[in-house]
Amino acid sequence: MKFLAISGSARRASTNTALLRALQAAAGAAHTVSIYDGVGELPVFSPDLELDPPLAVSALAKAIADADGLILASPEYIRSIPGGLKNAIDWLVSRDEVIGKPVVLAHASHRGDDMLCQLRIVLATLSERFNEELFLRIALMKLSPEEIAERLSAPRHQEDMRGFLDEFARYCGSA
Structure with missing residues (x-):
């Protein structure tokens, strides 16, 4: 199964992007996880540009079209x-x-429930295949890059990530 993982963070050292990279590594040969971490580089949305969107927008849309499912991970601001x-x-x-498109959420913090609630509403409106039930949460907030790597490489979290991807693959194939 081919997944596109979209980071909602523009921060280079984002914990949510780190979680998506760990998912990518945990996927092994079973799945392909590509990461999109360019939300901060997209131009501001304008309905006037929808018929001829900027190249960055077209590239994101193509990456989404080519994926079997989307995984979104985002901080709360x-x-x-x-x-x-x-x-x-x-x-x-x-x-x-x-x-x-099948869509699920992952989250790299023990908090952020207000944002997650809003994002769930938006995604349920955007895609009829948003799966609110399938959710991966691993608390990484305030950890150093070394601590993040250690936590994400723990056998329990590796198993959780592989199980999340396998369950999402079953959901993607169920339509």
Whole structure:
């Protein structure tokens, strides 16, 4: 199964991006996980540009179209969806690539439930195949890169990540 993992963070040292990279490594030969970490590089959404979108938007849309499913991981900013991720979603809302695409969430913090609630509403509106039940959460907030690597390489978390990907693959294939 081919997954696109989208990081909602524009931060280079993002814990959510680190979680997605660990998912990518845990996938092994069973699945392919590509990571999109360019939400901070997308131009601000404008309905005037939808018919001829900027190249960065077209590239994201193609990556989504080529994937069997999407995994989103995002931090919470002021109890809400970060602007870069919301902007990326705004670019996709009137396009066809996401409408029937299976979508799930992963989260790299012990908190952020307000943002997750809002993101669940947005994703359920965006895709009829958003799976709210399938969710991976591994608390990485405030850890150093070395501590993050150690936590994510722990056998329990490796098993959790592989199980998450396998369950998502079954969901993607169930339609």
